[in-house]
Amino acid sequence: MSGIWLAVVGMLVFFLGYKYYSKFIAEKIYRLDPNYVTPAHRYKDGVDFVPTNKFVLWGHHFTSVAGAAPIVGPAIAVYWGWLPAVLWVLLGTVFAAGVHDFGTLVLSVRNKGQSVGTLASKLIGQKAKVLFLFIILLLVLMVNAVFAWVIAKLFISFPASVVSVFIQIPLAIWIGYSVYKKKGNMLLPSIVALAVMYLAAVVASYVPAMQIDLVKYFGGEGATSFFGLSATSMAFFAWIIVLMVYVYIASTLPVWKLLQPRDYINSHQLIVGLGLLYLGLLFTNPEITAPVTNASADTSWFPLLFITIACGAISGFHGLVSSGTSSKQLNNEADARFVGYLGSVGEGALALVAIIAVVTFFPTAEQFTATYSGFAAASGAGLGVFVQGAGQLAAGLGIPATVASTIVSVIVVSFAATTLDSSVRLMRYIISELGAEYKITPLTKMHVATTTAVVSSAALTLIPQGPRGFGSGGYLLWPLFGTSNQLLAGISLLLISIWLKRQGRNYLPTVIPMVFIMFMTLWAMISQVVTKWAPWAAESDWMLFTFGAIILVFTFWILVTAVAALRKGDQDQIQRSA
Amino acid sequence: MKKKPTLKRLIELYDEMLSLPHKQEVARELRDEDDLFLLLVYSDMLGIPNPAFYYTLELYPHIVEKFHDWHLRMGMEKSPLDGIRCC
Secondary structure, eight states, X not given: OBHHHHHHHHHHHHHHIIIIIHHHIIIIISOOOTTSOOHHHHTOOSSSXXXXXXXXXHHHHHHHHOSSHHHHHHHHHGGGOHHHHHHHHHHIIIIIIHHHHHHHHHHHHTTTTOOHHHHHHHHTOHHHHHHHHHHHHHHHHHHHHHHHHHHHHHHHHOTTHHHHHXXXXXXXXXHHHHHHHHOOOSHHHHHHHHHHHHHHHHHHHHOXXXXXXXXXXXXXXXXXXXXXXXXXXXXXXXXXXXHHHXXXXXXXXXXXXXXXXXXXXXXXXXXXXXXXXHHHHHHHOOBOOSOSXXXXXXXXXXXXXXXXXXXXXXXXXXXXXXXXXXGGSBSSGGGHIIIIIHHHHHHHHHHHHHHHXXXXXXXXXXXXXXXXXXHHHXXXXXXXXXXHHHHHHHHTTXXXXXXXXXXXXXXXXXXXXXXXXXXHHHHHHHHHHHHHHTTOGGGGSHHHHHHHHHHHHHHHHHSSEETTEETOOGGGGXXXXXXXXXXXXXXXXXXHHHHHHHTTOOOHHHHHXXXXXXXXXXXXXHHHIIIIISTTSTTOOHHHHHHHHHHHHHHHHHHHHHHHHXXXXXXXXXXXXX | OOOOOXXXXXXXXXXXXXXXXXXXXXXXXXHHHHHHHHHHHHGGGGTOOOTTHHHHGXXXXXXXXXXXXXXXXXXXXXXXXXXXXXX
């Protein structure tokens, strides 16, 4: 079957989902009111609360939520065959992610533009807020560790991409200064920056001297360098340290200096990436060579698939964006459908093309199966296969395959670096907030909080042991990242359901995906913790076991608290009606 | 009246989408600077001696609206200073 068909079917499902299901949700469930005065108008301050055109807000929302995560998850999940991955991305986007992103936006708009954390304390209780902070803390810790590993791995696999990625930093600082000090426009300088980066990628693809290949510098694959570590381990170690130093500086600088100009350049890259992939798909018309399903999988797809693909099907992180920024800028409540639902559709489209790039890459099904020989092998190789597969699609546009792969790896690294920057910054804020909550004054200081965030993230990235030695096992954390992300999504759906119930409305469209996602997350977590990572299991791993157990405890805790809040709501209603 | 979708308008829209958070951050920095200026102007009322208070008082009519926005933003429904009765 041609990959184009997969894209066509996917787009059709997304279209129908937006056209009919989101309309039903908007009219019958969330009951959007175009005359409702949104927080953007009510609290208009020109900074946080700004009424914004719906197309502009959608673009901003989409570029904020789309990143490397909807690429990494699907690239691993095709291990179970392309059909389960595609079905979960399509149905997850239409029935879960769309409803979740749209719902958190509406919930926040109806509650003064407050974030889901604050709403949790309002709807469930004060204890929930602290619990929520801990869950977000765990999520960002996983994000830091996983994305540091993603970047290190891509730098090692595609050394030609390193120069372009590092050139972006001074270019972004220059743009930040020129815009802030001279009030210039960002569009032209950022396009120039992008051109410089891609030029560097082209040159580095052909000139080995411009490829920063740390494995080679440490003696080549298989060689033993310092402290008895292999060259690959040393390369992982060195890149992770470099990244952590960078991220420390980036997350303590004012956002306009580096983070936002980088975001601006990366938004172009998102458009370039999506354009390259979808146009390349159209021109190359590749055949799907990966099997439809994998009957001989060493790890069952059920329920692990639902946490392996988090972003791209449903992601709790989106709720943070919906309720954190987008809700304060919504011009009209009726726009929430367009911004929230279509934002998640955009992310679904990215995940879909990531799947297509991977499943069309190999010439034969045997080669696919040889690379995706087991779940661990798939987790380690998935991202590299995506980069090469995407490079192959882009090559259909006349770009040489090596250059195309370098550019795609630059794009993925840039996304991952932006996520890393923002999430270390977020982690710093949360540590400070928890420090204030529990009166641990040193934690409220910026450098103490950042050091805590960076050191714990670096440790978490370096501890898991992968097949390529010390520092190469970051992908083992992926299911944990998926779990904490899905858990957050489940809690947000729960909050929306509680709100709908209190309004006396039908809450099934939010409660069904909530129960589904909570059940899958819990099941996946229990089976991983008890049968895989526990001290008595064959693949025992103390660190993964501890983190998994903490996440499990949090899940049960918040569920018990939420059920109590729901029952309390019922009793209040009974008392009121009596 | 709806604007005709031209290439220029499309580019403007694209730029607006991407520069939204940046503009927000610049606006926040400027607002912080304004808040600091407000503090300097009214520092005497807060017990911080300000030799230029007599002159800064002249700014009162120009700044009173900003002061009103400020105390609302800080979560105070009514003016916290006795000397300023903006609401």
